[in-house]
Amino acid sequence: MKEISILIGGKAGDGIRQAGHVIARILNRIGYRIFFYDDYPSLIRGGHNFSIIRAAEKRILAHKDSVDIIIALNQETVENHKHRLNTDGAILYDSKKSDAQGIGLDFMDIVKKFDGKPIMRNTAAVGALAGILNFEWAVVKKVIMDAVEKDADLNLKIARNAYDRIETPLKSLPKLDQKSLPLVSGNEAIALGAVKAGLNMYIAYPMTPASAILHYLAAYENELGVVTVHPESEIGVALMALGAAYAGARAMVGTSGGGFALMTEALSLAGQGELPMVIVEAQRPGPSTGVPTYTMQGDLAFVIHGGHGEFLRVVLAPGDAEEAFYMAGLAMNLAWKFQIPTFVLSDKHLSESMFSFEADLDRVKPDNPLLWNNQGEYKRYLDTENGISPLAFPGNPSAVVKATSYEHDENGITTEDPEGIARMQRKRLRKRKALEVELENYETVKVYGNPDSKTILLCWGSTKGVCVEVAETLNLKVVQPLVLEPLPIGPLKKALSGADKILDVEVNASGQLAKLLSAHGLCIDDMILRFDARPFTVDGLLDKVKEVIQ
Amino acid sequence: MTTVKKLGTYAQNTWCPGCGNFGILASIKKALTDLEEDGLDLNKVAIASGIGCHAKIVDYINVNSFYSIHGRVPPPMTGIKLANPELTVIGFAGDGDAYGEGIEHLIFSAKRNLNLTFIVHNNRVYGLTTGQFTPTSPPGFKGRSTPKGSPEDPLNPIELMLASGATFVARAYTKNMKHLQSLIKAAVNHKGFSFIDVLQPCFTFFNTYDYYNERVYEFDEQDHDASDLNAAFVKAREWIYGEGDRIPIGIFYQVQKPTYEERLLAGRIPVQSTPKDIRPVLDKHL
Numbered sequence: 001m002k003e004i005s006i007l008i009g010g011k012a013g014d015g016i017r018q019a020g021h022v023i024a025r026i027l028n029r030i031g032y033r034i035f036f037y038d039d040y041p042s043l044i045r046g047g048h049n050f051s052i053i054r055a056a057e058k059r060i061l062a063h064k065d066s067v068d069i070i071i072a073l074n075q076e077t078v079e080n081h082k083h084r085l086n087t088d089g090a091i092l093y094d095s096k097k098s099d100a101q102g103i104g105l106d107f108m109d110i111v112k113k114f115d116g117k118p119i120m121r122n123t124a125a126v127g128a129l130a131g132i133l134n135f136e137w138a139v140v141k142k143v144i145m146d147a148v149e150k151d152a153d154l155n156l157k158i159a160r161n162a163y164d165r166i167e168t169p170l171k172s173l174p175k176l177d178q179k180s181l182p183l184v185s186g187n188e189a190i191a192l193g194a195v196k197a198g199l200n201m202y203i204a205y206p207m208t209p210a211s212a213i214l215h216y217l218a219a220y221e222n223e224l225g226v227v228t229v230h231p232e233s234e235i236g237v238a239l240m241a242l243g244a245a246y247a248g249a250r251a252m253v254g255t256s257g258g259g260f261a262l263m264t265e266a267l268s269l270a271g272q273g274e275l276p277m278v279i280v281e282a283q284r285p286g287p288s289t290g291v292p293t294y295t296m297q298g299d300l301a302f303v304i305h306g307g308h309g310e311f312l313r314v315v316l317a318p319g320d321a322e323e324a325f326y327m328a329g330l331a332m333n334l335a336w337k338f339q340i341p342t343f344v345l346s347d348k349h350l351s352e353s354m355f356s357f358e359a360d361l362d363r364v365k366p367d368n369p370l371l372w373n374n375q376g377e378y379k380r381y382l383d384t385e386n387g388i389s390p391l392a393f394p395g396n397p398s399a400v401v402k403a404t405s406y407e408h409d410e411n412g413i414t415t416e417d418p419e420g421i422a423r424m425q426r427k428r429l430r431k432r433k434a435l436e437v438e439l440e441n442y443e444t445v446k447v448y449g450n451p452d453s454k455t456i457l458l459c460w461g462s463t464k465g466v467c468v469e470v471a472e473t474l475n476l477k478v479v480q481p482l483v484l485e486p487l488p489i490g491p492l493k494k495a496l497s498g499a500d501k502i503l504d505v506e507v508n509a510s511g512q513l514a515k516l517l518s519a520h521g522l523c524i525d526d527m528i529l530r531f532d533a534r535p536f537t538v539d540g541l542l543d544k545v546k547e548v549i550q
Numbered sequence: 551m552t553t554v555k556k557l558g559t560y561a562q563n564t565w566c567p568g569c570g571n572f573g574i575l576a577s578i579k580k581a582l583t584d585l586e587e588d589g590l591d592l593n594k595v596a597i598a599s600g601i602g603c604h605a606k607i608v609d610y611i612n613v614n615s616f617y618s619i620h621g622r623v624p625p626p627m628t629g630i631k632l633a634n635p636e637l638t639v640i641g642f643a644g645d646g647d648a649y650g651e652g653i654e655h656l657i658f659s660a661k662r663n664l665n666l667t668f669i670v671h672n673n674r675v676y677g678l679t680t681g682q683f684t685p686t687s688p689p690g691f692k693g694r695s696t697p698k699g700s701p702e703d704p705l706n707p708i709e710l711m712l713a714s715g716a717t718f719v720a721r722a723y724t725k726n727m728k729h730l731q732s733l734i735k736a737a738v739n740h741k742g743f744s745f746i747d748v749l750q751p752c753f754t755f756f757n758t759y760d761y762y763n764e765r766v767y768e769f770d771e772q773d774h775d776a777s778d779l780n781a782a783f784v785k786a787r788e789w790i791y792g793e794g795d796r797i798p799i800g801i802f803y804q805v806q807k808p809t810y811e812e813r814l815l816a817g818r819i820p821v822q823s824t825p826k827d828i829r830p831v832l833d834k835h836l
Contacts, residue, residue, distance in 0.1 A: 182835035200820040225826040243629025394614035404617035
């Protein structure tokens with residue numbers, strides 16, 4: 001497979017991620033499929049940031065530990081990462097700031113030549129890389145013009161100067177005859193999927209790694225026709241969303257584990273009040289503040305069980321940008337169809353990594369919820385055969401709509417009558433059956449790799465991409481449940497049947513998916529867990545799987 | 551036209567005999583029927599409440615309602631109003647609700663100046679949990695959680711709301727029903743965040759009828775310039791929910807400012823909007 005991995009590193013504030021994006025977009029424009037991984041500590045200036053841009057001829061969903069080119073804006077990058085370099089790889093370094101074996105250029109000298117700002121060293125680095133890989137200047141120029149909002153001309157001059165200083169290219173990366181695809185992060189895909197399914201309001205309090213959904217929707221509010229709100233706290237967020245849903249607006253909220261902890265009382269209210277709500281939970285390592293800018297799949301059990309009392313919910317766990325798009329749309333439609341809270345369970349690795357995005361956009365559209373027919377007396381909690389009560393909204397001239405956190409009768413008036421209480425609880429839980437039937441229309445469990453392999457890698461969420469690639473190399477089978485609540489037992493049993501060895505791969509310390517499956521009588525044979533707040537890499541996981549299966 | 555009687559529901563009223571909440575219920579019903587006569591569409595009214603004795607009021611009024619959870623009355627009201635700014639949204643909260651568990655939401659509602667009406671049933675005791683001190687109980691209040699007396703001084707919600715940016719700040723007393731009705735109507739008609747702290751005796755756990763009857767007095771625009779923030783603070787400090795011989799009730803402060811929904815929505819109505827094509831945005835990702 002034609003592929004290349006490039007690592008760019010420096011201090012926070014050096015514009016590492018931005019430069020990485022420009023590199024990714026250049027590679028995208030010449031026909032490569034991209035996976036972009038971003039690694040940064042929780043601070044604004046200083047520290048060590050790096051991004052890995054992996055580009056390949058075929059679709060890829062993960063990065064590798066090893067890289068072909070390192071771009072070092074400081075010495076720390078050289079020291080931290082030189083062990084990753086492939087044998088024919090090269091280090092491109094800022095010769096004023098660092099020393100290494102490779103190609104040194106004085107980036108600051110180039111920037112000064114054009115009276116640029118120090119951060120524009122990153123543009124010099126991009127220009128030099130383009131020279132090293134013999135990129136066509138016209139492509140580089142176009143990407144910089146499109147990507148750089150401020151001082152595009154100045155950046156172009158700097159990039160061109162660096163480009164020209166590379167006299168002999170290291171190698172020529174061939175242009176591929178494939179169309180470019182949009183480069184989309186998991187967070188952006190979630191946002192777009194929700195919009196496609198009719199999102200009216202996005203309400204969120206900033207929290208890494210979910211904040212980018214808020215930033216993205218706020219930036220494109222007018223283009224996408226969405227209202228974004230940034231309230232006082234996650235408690236305010238979740239309850240505003242329920243108020244909006246009660247009034248008839250399709251609302252979504254987004255947060256990480258700590259923010260979701262604050263939302264659990266509202267979650268329970270969504271259960272009792274039968275109020276539709278989509279919650280994006282982008283996980284990061286806990287407990288508590290944990291490691292805020294890194295990744296973990298540690299909140300599965302929390303999301304499935306959070307909230308007091310017994311009520312129905314849906315938990316969807318996409319593993320790449322396309323799935324994030326589809327699952328966000330599905331979460332919105334299921335929330336409204338069944339008047340329940342639904343989750344898109346992401347993590348830092350999915351939310352903030354970028355993918356070449358190739359989704360069938362028309363697959364996601366807003367499904368109509370069950371609306372009241374305006375006949376007779378309106379009962380918000382009408383006890384129906386499948387448990388779903390027709391919706392009406394305040395402002396309807398012939399309905400009085402009463403939503404409540406209390407146990408209630410069909411009209412939404414408080415009740416403590418034992419028969420009434422049991423009846424309403426049965427009504428709400430009865431929706432589960434209709435939900436399970438509905439989910440039969442969707443692919444709830446995905447299978448990849450060799451379908452006849454007796455060894456199965458079991459995974460969920462962002463771990464999917466790396467598992468699929470490892471399985472292809474080792475000729476194994478991969479099983480990935482997309483729906484984690486209600487757990488699709490039938491499809492899972494079918495997908496896992498006939499295996500000699502089921503290897504559970506998760507980015508957490510206790511194997512939460514394995515535990516969930518064992519509660520349903522599905523046992524796994526071995527676990528590969530990573531919980532140092534970093535995602536699996538293709539080469540890293542390959543070694544681990546080999547160890548376990550041999 | 552809706553009559554006060556038609557505004558009732560079949561829900562059995564479970565407040566204690568003598569409860570100050572009856573005065574608030576009667577006043578809101580009367581205010582709503584009066585407002586309907588002035589052109590308010592009651593189908594476009596949504597009321598909300600928290601948890602506590604006050605909160606049962608939503609079961610007793612036959613209009614759209616959102617029975618929320620403790621402390622969380624302003625957030626769903628905000629969500630309702632932002633989703634559909636054509637609705638008139640009126641919230642009810644207890645003093646534990648508004649000034650304890652959910653004080654952040656109250657402060658932010660005032661800060662934002664969303665066009666809502668917020669009525670606090672301030673009995674200065676937790677009733678439904680059978681008699682503990684609240685943020686506005688007087689110093690030394692002996693409740694079941696503070697048998698030796700409350701170790702805290704009370705909060706003055708009038709000052710708090712003035713400092714937080716509310717554009718309509720008033721106090722009422724449940725026994726002065728006509729006055730309360732007129733304040734509710736003024737609050738609903740005010741464009742911006744309208745706050746009324748209603749002194750509401752709890753007949754069972756903190757019977758303050760005699761105390762208020764001796765001290766409460768009504769003031770109006772002739773006695774007080776409600777557009778003057780400093781004068782409002784001075785008036786608010788006449789009684790700080792503890793000591794004091796005279797308790798002023800009336801509108802402390804009222805000014806016009808742009809509302810949150812005007813600033814945030816700029817004419818958009820989320821419940822009537824449909825999202826646009828995502829393709830032009832996706833093209834920017836190439």
